[in-house]
Amino acid sequence: MSSVLLPGAQVLTDPMIGFDLGALARNFWALTIDGLTYGSIYALVAVGYTLVYGVLRLINFAHSEIFMLGMFGVYGTLLLLGFTPSGNAYNEGIPLTIMYLGIALIGGMIVAGTSAVGLERVAYRPLRKRGAPSLVFLITAIGASFVIQEFVHFVLPKLTNGKLGGVNAQQPIRLVEPVDVFSVFGATVTNIEIVIILSALVLAFATDRFINATKFGRGIRAVAQDPVTATLMGVSRERVIMLTFLIGGVLAGAAALLYTLRVPSGIIYSGGFILGIKAFSAAVLGGIGNLRGALLGGLLLGVMELYGQAVFGTEWRDVVAFVLLVLVLMFRPTGILGESLGRARV
Amino acid sequence: MRRSTPRLAGTALVLVVGLAVAGCSSKSSDDTGSSASSTGGTAALSIQPLVQIDNKGAEVKVDNSGTPANPAGDASAKCDPVTIAMAGALTGPNAALGINILNGATLAIDAHNAAAPDCQVAIKQFDTEGDPQKATQVAPTIVGDASIIGLLGPAFSGETKAVGPVFNQAGLLSLTASATNPDLTKNGWTNFFRGLANDAVQGPSVAAYMVNTLKYEKVCVVQDDSDYGVGLAEQITSGLGDAADSSCNAKVKTGDKQFDAAVQQVKDAEPDAVFYAGYYAEGAPFASQLKESGVTAAFVSADGTNDPQFVKQAGNAAKDAYLSCPCGPAPDQFATDYQAKFSTAPGVYSVEAYDLATIMLLGIDSGVKDRAGLIDWVKNYDGDGLARHYKWESTGELASALIWIYQVK
Numbered sequence: 012m013s014s015v016l017l018p019g020a021q022v023l024t025d026p027m028i029g030f031d032l033g034a035l036a037r038n039f040w041a042l043t044i045d046g047l048t049y050g051s052i053y054a055l056v057a058v059g060y061t062l063v064y065g066v067l068r069l070i071n072f073a074h075s076e077i078f079m080l081g082m083f084g085v086y087g088t089l090l091l092l093g094f095t096p097s098g099n100a101y102n103e104g105i106p107l108t109i110m111y112l113g114i115a116l117i118g119g120m121i122v123a124g125t126s127a128v129g130l131e132r133v134a135y136r137p138l139r140k141r142g143a144p145s146l147v148f149l150i151t152a153i154g155a156s157f158v159i160q161e162f163v164h165f166v167l168p169k170l171t172n173g174k175l176g177g178v179n180a181q182q183p184i185r186l187v188e189p190v191d192v193f194s195v196f197g198a199t200v201t202n203i204e205i206v207i208i209l210s211a212l213v214l215a216f217a218t219d220r221f222i223n224a225t226k227f228g229r230g231i232r233a234v235a236q237d238p239v240t241a242t243l244m245g246v247s248r249e250r251v252i253m254l255t256f257l258i259g260g261v262l263a264g265a266a267a268l269l270y271t272l273r274v275p276s277g278i279i280y281s282g283g284f285i286l287g288i289k290a291f292s293a294a295v296l297g298g299i300g301n302l303r304g305a306l307l308g309g310l311l312l313g314v315m316e317l318y319g320q321a322v323f324g325t326e327w328r329d330v331v332a333f334v335l336l337v338l339v340l341m342f343r344p345t346g347i348l349g350e351s352l353g354r355a356r357v
Numbered sequence: 358m359r360r361s362t363p364r365l366a367g368t369a370l371v372l373v374v375g376l377a378v379a380g381c382s383s384k385s386s387d388d389t390g391s392s393a394s395s396t397g398g399t400a401a402l403s404i405q406p407l408v409q410i411d412n413k414g415a416e417v418k419v420d421n422s423g424t425p426a427n428p429a430g431d432a433s434a435k436c437d438p439v440t441i442a443m444a445g446a447l448t449g450p451n452a453a454l455g456i457n458i459l460n461g462a463t464l465a466i467d468a469h470n471a472a473a474p475d476c477q478v479a480i481k482q483f484d485t486e487g488d489p490q491k492a493t494q495v496a497p498t499i500v501g502d503a504s505i506i507g508l509l510g511p512a513f514s515g516e517t518k519a520v521g522p523v524f525n526q527a528g529l530l531s532l533t534a535s536a537t538n539p540d541l542t543k544n545g546w547t548n549f550f551r552g553l554a555n556d557a558v559q560g561p562s563v564a565a566y567m568v569n570t571l572k573y574e575k576v577c578v579v580q581d582d583s584d585y586g587v588g589l590a591e592q593i594t595s596g597l598g599d600a601a602d603s604s605c606n607a608k609v610k611t612g613d614k615q616f617d618a619a620v621q622q623v624k625d626a627e628p629d630a631v632f633y634a635g636y637y638a639e640g641a642p643f644a645s646q647l648k649e650s651g652v653t654a655a656f657v658s659a660d661g662t663n664d665p666q667f668v669k670q671a672g673n674a675a676k677d678a679y680l681s682c683p684c685g686p687a688p689d690q691f692a693t694d695y696q697a698k699f700s701t702a703p704g705v706y707s708v709e710a711y712d713l714a715t716i717m718l719l720g721i722d723s724g725v726k727d728r729a730g731l732i733d734w735v736k737n738y739d740g741d742g743l744a745r746h747y748k749w750e751s752t753g754e755l756a757s758a759l760i761w762i763y764q765v766k
Contacts, residue, residue: 038621045617099672178450180638182669189649201649276642276670277614285612320618326582326608328618 040198050313051211055266056290057305059259075287076159081267084122096182120264127260183275298346406686414565423741429472434722445512446487461710489519514538534709554758564596577605581635641670648674685744712742
């Protein structure tokens with residue numbers, strides 16, 4: 012009760028919110044590396060949000076579920092390859108492991124890519140044909156998100172004889188055991204972290220080139236800038252939309268593989284939700300509609316939320332992430348790099 | 358653009374199919390290799406009972422002198438057909454617990470009915486999904502069914518709190534095998550009895566065990582944001598006293614799977630042990646991530662993680678983890694019978710359910726015919742079961758309730 016009289020003292024002694032810059036300084040590099048690892052995964056998922064927004068002005072909230080389906084795609088592919096979940100790491104040797112990971116990557120990409128395109132066909136295209144207002148799209152996206160979650164929760168286990176989906180997280184199949192490879196200023200970097208950061212960089216670069224330097228990319232940019240003129244110039248809008256969803260889905264599938272490498276027991280029907288929100292925030296942070304902004308926003312968000320946790324305490328992670336978002340938007344309402352897929356500057 | 362898309366798609370399809378075929382054919386050739394290497398030289402881990410402790414953390418030897426009550430005790434028993442109800446989560450996210458309880462009770466009732474042809478007792482199951490609101494809808498049906506003279510349940514604390522007054526008013530015995538919230542016995546209900554220790558016993562007992570027996574001098578208490586986790590962490594922290602290190606009391610969120618900052622905090626503190634107050638869904642990835650980042654501290658947790666899923670998901674990282682539980686271990690014969698009948702191993706609270714159903718059955722065999730009689734029977738009961746000795750105080754708590762420590766081996 013005395014705390015009511017002494018609110019200031021209460022804040023200082025109450026351990027609920029801490030302020031420990033020492034913890035950040037001590038673990039700066041370790042936190043940076045962990046942050047970059049998650050950040051690159053956020054970035055890949057964020058691309059899906061940002062491209063669809065650029066082309067359709069639609070926040071595809073079901074994209075987090077596409078990512079989740081990608082995780083199940085990766086897992087299902089590994090099951091088909093004959094791996095049995097055991098919770099322990101397999102030791103297949105480097106070449107075979109890379110091959111299996113490659114196949115799982117393709118499995119995840121196919122599942123996520125086709126579901127993204129399927130989602131577009133089933134949920135959004137009919138609305139577009141009828142010229143529904145944008146609010147209806149938003150509600151549909153949220154609804155689709157629930158439908159996909161509950162499908163994995165209740166229907167998928169019945170279809171797969173309990174092998175996939177259901178209440179509990181999938182028993183992990185660990186292809187790679189984390190091994191320390193080298194250290195940066197006392198922080199060790201594991202093989203998994205290297206794989207995640209490098210693959211994400213390669214994929215991000217490839218996507219950037221695809222959008223900025225190919226005919227398909229030009230089509231996407233054209234529709235984003237001015238759908239009517241683009242159509243008059245012979246660009247098929249429907250095809251561009253499909254392609255956009257496909258790219259977003261494929262990248263989410265890749266992100267799913269990378270994420271399951273880092274968090275093998277994260278494959279659960281509800282596992283896409285939090286990550287999806289983070290990726291969406293990353294897209295907004297960098298400037299929604301802006302491809303490079305999504306990549307930058309993802310990395311920044313991943314790193315900042317770990318710094319924030321170290322300083323303020325682990326329970327404040329999401330708060331730190333969103334305070335950062337609000338602060339950035341206060342000074343740059345269109346995000347760090349600005350909203351620009353739709354403008355001439357890409 | 359229009360012309361090249363199908364070609365591109367075609368090429369991609371061929372590539373994918375080719376890879377899939379390559380993948381499938383490679384499966385058979387190294388199938389044996391992968392399954393052999395996956396075990397990594399360790400036999401399958403499981404949660405094994407270690408020791409029974411009191412609230413000072415000291416070992417209490419299991420007293421095997423008494424004979425556990427047998428539901429098939431009296432072959433010549435005669436009774437009118439009566440029914441026992443079971444209420445708990447049978448569907449929904451927490452169904453596993455309810456099913457453990459239902460199966461345990463079914464085992465006792467089947468044994469009884471097979472032995473006593475002139476006294477057939479039925480069991481009726483009522484699904485509450487573990488949800489207090491659903492439970493309030495189900496409760497009137499149970500109370501209104503005149504053939505029901507005793508209730509095994511409700512299973513969870515929340516639903517028990519919600520529907521307790523209804524059963525109390527109806528004078529229907531409510532014998533729970535799993536609701537462990539300490540406040541439930543403080544409502545003045547005369548029909549409510551708890552077949553195991555409550556949460557106020559578990560926290561201090563486990564804390565004392567860590568300090569006095571395992572000799573940990575520095576423990577990080579990590580909690581999730583559920584009522585259960587917060588309450589448990591509070592009791593553990595106060596029980597640990599100086600051994601609880603406040604520099605690493607990380608807090609995590611239910612539903613989260615990435616614990617890097619919490620892991621880093623623990624790693625910094627270099628504790629002897631980490632106590633995790635929460636459920637297995639987060640406990641398992643947390644344990645793996647601790648192990649992966651090189652933390653060698655012992656992992657200790659309570660009944661929220663005491664589930665085969667914890668071991669399944671954490672794999673080798675679960676090895677040697679200490680998991681407490683107010684629930685008793687399944688004796689070998691019970692486990693065999695249970696496995697044979699339900700083709701799954703007995704789970705948490707199966708043994709309690711069997712014991713409590715047995716107590717009700719013995720009452721029915723001895724001539725109890727109605728609800729009031731059954732409450733009296735349980736109130737005055739004094740006998741051994743598979744898990745422990747059952748004798749209740751007037752509050753509805755067991756006279757002696759102990760905690761079990763399990764270890765993943």
